[in-house]
Amino acid sequence: MSETCRVTFSGDGREAVSAVVAAGSSVLEAAQKCGVAIDAPCAGNGTCGKCVVTLVSGELESERNRHLADEDYAAGKRLACVSRVAGDAEIYVPPSLAAYRNRIRVDNEPSAGARNYRELLRARGFAPNTNIQSVPVSVGEPSLDDPMADRERFLAALGGPHRVSLAALRKLPLVMREAGYAFHALVREAEGETPAIVLDVAADELTPFGIAVDIGTTSVSALLVDLANGDIMASANAGNAQICYGADIIHRIIESAKPGGAERLHRAIIDDCLVPLIGDMCAAAHIPAGAVMRASFTGNTTMMHFLAGVYADHLRREPYVPAFFELGGLRGGDLELGIHADAQLCIAPSVGSYVGGDITAGAFASAMADSEALSLFIDLGTNGEIVLGSSDYLMTCACSAGPAFEGGDIACGMRATDGAIEKCVIDAETMTPAYSVVGAEGAAPVGICGSGLIDIVAELFRCGIIDAKGKFAREGGRITTDEWGITSFTVAFADETEDGSAVYLDDADIDNFIRAKGSLFAAIRTMLEAVGAAPGDIENLFIAGGIGSGINFANAVTIGMLPDIPREKFSYIGNSSLAGAYAALISHEAAGAVDATAAQMTYLELSTYPGYMDELIAACFLPHTDASLFSPRSGA
Amino acid sequence: MSETCRVTFSGDGREAVSAVVAAGSSVLEAAQKCGVAIDAPCAGNGTCGKCVVTLVSGELESERNRHLADEDYAAGKRLACVSRVAGDAEIYVPPSLAAYRNRIRVDNEPSAGARNYRELLRARGFAPNTNIQSVPVSVGEPSLDDPMADRERFLAALGGPHRVSLAALRKLPLVMREAGYAFHALVREAEGETPAIVLDVAADELTPFGIAVDIGTTSVSALLVDLANGDIMASANAGNAQICYGADIIHRIIESAKPGGAERLHRAIIDDCLVPLIGDMCAAAHIPAGAVMRASFTGNTTMMHFLAGVYADHLRREPYVPAFFELGGLRGGDLELGIHADAQLCIAPSVGSYVGGDITAGAFASAMADSEALSLFIDLGTNGEIVLGSSDYLMTCACSAGPAFEGGDIACGMRATDGAIEKCVIDAETMTPAYSVVGAEGAAPVGICGSGLIDIVAELFRCGIIDAKGKFAREGGRITTDEWGITSFTVAFADETEDGSAVYLDDADIDNFIRAKGSLFAAIRTMLEAVGAAPGDIENLFIAGGIGSGINFANAVTIGMLPDIPREKFSYIGNSSLAGAYAALISHEAAGAVDATAAQMTYLELSTYPGYMDELIAACFLPHTDASLFSPRSGA
DSSP states (O other), rough: OOSSSEEEETTTTTTEEEEEEETTTTTHHHHHTOOOOOOOSSSSSSSOOEEEEEEEEEEEEOOOOOOOOOHHHHHTTEEEOOOOEEEEEEOOOOGGGGGGOOOEHHHHHHHOOOGGHHEEEEETTOOOOEEEEEEEEHHHHHHTTHHHHHHHHHHHOOOOOOOOEEEEEEEHHHHHHHHEEEEEEEEEEEETTTEEEEEEEEOOOOOEEEEEEOSSSSSSEEEEEOOOOOOEEEEEEOOGGGGGSSSSSSHHHHHSSTTHHHHHHHHHHHIIIIIIHHHHHHHTTTTGGEEEEEEEEEOOOOHHHHHHTTGGGGGTTTTTOOOSSSSSSBBBBGOOOOOOOOOEEEEESSSSSBOOHHHHHHHHHHHHSSSSSSSEEEEEEESSSEEHHHHHHHEEEOOOOOGGGGGTTTBBBBBBTTTTEEEOOOOOOOTTTEEEESSTTTOOOEEEEEHHHHHHHHHHHTTBBOOOOOBBBOSTTEEEOOSOOOOOEEEEEEGGSSSEEEEEEEEEHHHHHHHHHHHHHHHHHHHHHHTTGGGGGGOEEEETTTOOTTHHHHHHTTTTOOOOGGGGGGEEEOHHHHHHHHHHBBHHHHHHHHHHHHHEEEEGGGGGGGTHHHHHHHHHSSSSSSSSGGGGTOOO | OOEEEEEEEEETTEEEEEEEEETBBBBHHHHHHHHHHOTTTTTTTOOSSOEEEEEEEEEEOOOOOSSSHHHHTTTTTOOOOOTTEEEEEEOOOOOOGGGGOOEEEHHHHSOGGGGGHHHHHHHHOOOBOOEEEEEEEEOOOBBBBBBOOOOHHHHHOOOEEEOOEEEEEEHHHHHHHTTTTEEEEEEEEEEEEEEEEEEEEEEEEOOOOEEEEEEEEEEEEEEEETTTTTTTTEEEEEOGGGHHHHHOOHHHHHTTSTHHHHHHHHHHHHHIHHHHHHHHHHTTTTTTTGGGGEEEEOHHOOOOHHHHHHOOOOSTTTTTOSSSSSSSOBBBBGTOOOOOOTTTTEEEEOTTTBBBBBHHHHHHHHHHGGGSSSSEEEEESSSSEEEEEOOOOOOEEOOGGGGGTTTTSSSTTSSSTTTTTEEEEEOOTTTOEEEESSSSSOOOOOOOOOHHHHHHHHHHTTTSSSSSSSSOOOOSSEEEEETTSEEEEEEEEEEGGGOOOOOEEEEEHHHHHHHHHHHHHHHHHHHHHTOOOOOOGOEEEEEEHHHTOOOOOHHHHHHSSSSSGGGGGEEEEEEEEHHHHHHHBHHHHHHHHHHHHHHHHOOOOOGSTHHHHHHHHHHSSSSOOOOOGGGTTOOO
């Protein structure tokens, strides 16, 4: 074996690139070295089976794997993460391998949920107000007798002390003359910013724009907003480009602690995700990115660390301390976002290592602190975070639910986007499923999202196909066991799906899902106990996150994921983190209220809370070891 | 002729690069397109003869030129700027062609002049003070019971509201722990900056550093300074990388007005000059560039526009209005200088299109406004700027002297650096010159700097070799006329020089020089008249700039460049612009005093001042049409 090898990557519609790497490096490492995008949800552990490449020529040291059928292996298919370079090699990378990173979806229309953001805020007394105004200015024409510089002439006319941003200064000489010395200035007079700043100048009245961004571990969602009136000009979604360092947040934190790692994670979210996302939204709305004068970010504590490029390793080490809760005073230029260099950045504060700005913003968006009624807010993102409380108090905790509710750690899991099975009923006798799929009428399935998982597990349980421990209890038909001993239930056969691969749920998926729902339920029980409340005291139960609007609350109760309270108290509120980001974006009063929400929250550390581990063990059954917690339901 | 041609550039010690350009493009344009550095002092007009390349193969449309001898042309030598591409071609570019741009000289020792900066300031009551302090901080160790985030823990211990810079936040988690929770923070509490900002954190006491930079049209000079005590840690000089767009400021302004031009000029000074210059100084002093917490810039009005990337075309169009006089509130990150992103930038204010921050800073450094005595301050940079006044008033003007005093527009001209002939005496009978050269004892000459030019012209005139109009009046010996009709006086024969090329002065050089000295003298006369003063009222005459410390004031008077006043009133104060930049860097009070100096200045527009043109015509003789202005001098 030579000491270094040249690995060449080819793909569809782009030039081949190659990297010289040490023998023994993984194909994934070689790909990262030469900038070839390969998502690696399991962070290179060979467990998710999602990084299948094809060896075109040369050698790789690579064992067979349960994710590769014999005929696939024979055809040169390999998992990039567990295949090691043993000589020069050429490798074909299908475009689907960078699906999370490269797919940006932009719409000129806001989503159904986002359409109501402004009205919901207005009803709570928050109107668009970011202290940015378009001000008309008239100046005298310069002459040999009056050769005052443009900036000083402009400021004298504007009155009062002002700082002129570089962006505005660069335009001023031409704007002033082209507009015949009567033009407009966009001025921000924000609290704590002295003097006021001139952000932009133009011949005509100026509109300030803003972006609200929810940075999820898996996906990034954003809105482009007219700050003058709160109108949503465009919305966008993209995969979080950090997926090449793992789908799981812990893998990314580990990567970030390596030399240069914090910078790599930072650049992945900025350069490979936010800058193109913002650029695409601005292009859709026909405005330059420099017209974005304010940006609001929400996300979990780790994502906020990576956004800022801050060392995050202490988040995963006892005593689990973040580098920061709040991050004030940043400007667009600080993060090289391509927006106005002096844009104000509002970053929603975190309250703990695992309760971040997505939760403070989401709790604000739910309005749970506006009322004396007890509310339970659950964000089913890549992890599960919970807030319990009212206008009197807010208690929060994070349960290590993992990404199952977003389709992570599930072989055929996916987010609640086109092709996701979001609802399912199974015929108890024939075991034939009937499902509905997100997207156009009659669309073929691609995978299963969180709400679909809940239905399928509930139905498998109801039909006796799996037992209370989640083990398969029936045989035949759609239940098959492969040579590796993995049993699975086929939801959609290969010839019924969009991409020709069967959609199924296997032992490992069901185990992952039961652990996820168990940790969520145990956390809810523990919090209720901590505040001395019973499930029946809960007046509102808000479910937020990417689990999908198709969530069947009855099924979620059936499997012991949510407490058994009247169904009318449940509501699915979608991406509440983005709703909170929008609120902080268009109203500095709302931004202050998000901060106040964070300040009100008490963080409960579950891992050291007495009794939590017992609750967790008890909750990892269907529905629970204590069946009395759940009322009997027809068919269950 | 094909429509596009591939031009390949080779050089010593680097890979060949090529560009595809339209047929008819100049070689200079092709070089710029693929990033090959070719200085173009005359901005592509074919007049300076300094862009000689060699055609290795292929075709160029190129006329012979007086700058190329027959044998050179036959050997493939061509002027890059006036040679047009007519087919594929390979061109050799000698390294000397990017001499201005690529040569950065760094010294760990300050220059002789800079060594006194601090003491001169101290004598005037300005001590180092930039409101930046290293503050010791102790925090409690985080625990599961006290999981407050690092930033919030740190700020609570620091007391009072603070903003934590991203750079400091990125270090905080590791510094805090590595230092055992007792460490240091570098805090700036500057006026108009609320709240105070934490710039850096470290285990040990922190030292803030700063850079003072004088951006000349031709050269850039810089100092790296310990802000705590004003010590100069390193000094550096480099050519202004904008020289590829012309040595003359007007050519650069024209370039900057083309599409993308302001950005090109901006990037040339930032990326190709300031970033490497700062990097080299910091490397010499063994500090990271991020430890530079304050930067002070001086330069003419145009250079300050390009520094900021601001449209500058109105500077050359009546009524000659700059885009700005002052430029407050900028930070290191705004200009991508590679220093601390939150470094404060002090940019010396301009007072007119042709009287910039170099003059306001220089006038401050001269201390002329500290006294009631009338002083005349003359900066002989690439142009000539003059300030006349005292503590009562300051009047300023710019004379279009051109770059002759810095060696520009002179065939063998150069700055007062190693190899420059800085003094000269000519034997009236044999016409043999005796000269001294800047640099090591016995160094061979390379060219002629400003002070050398004054001596040579004065001596040529004294010896009757040239007449009062600057025309050659004697023949033979060192006086030769070439086939283009250009007559020249050889100061050093080819075999006496460093590079084997003769050092000479020709008709055109003498014309340029007489125009330069004439415009300076006319400006002085006009200003004196404007304030109702006579030459005899001048108590101090300060000469600043790159003309060289070897300036012979008697000769400068002999040729009618400076007024005929007692020699003891003259003093050469070197780079006063850099001295002013240093002052503003180490003391915010001094920075305020530079601003106050600018506010005190009245700008006199010579071009419209009655009688100036008559003065100019009268002064373009040796010494002047009115000989009574100059007392008879032995030998003259």
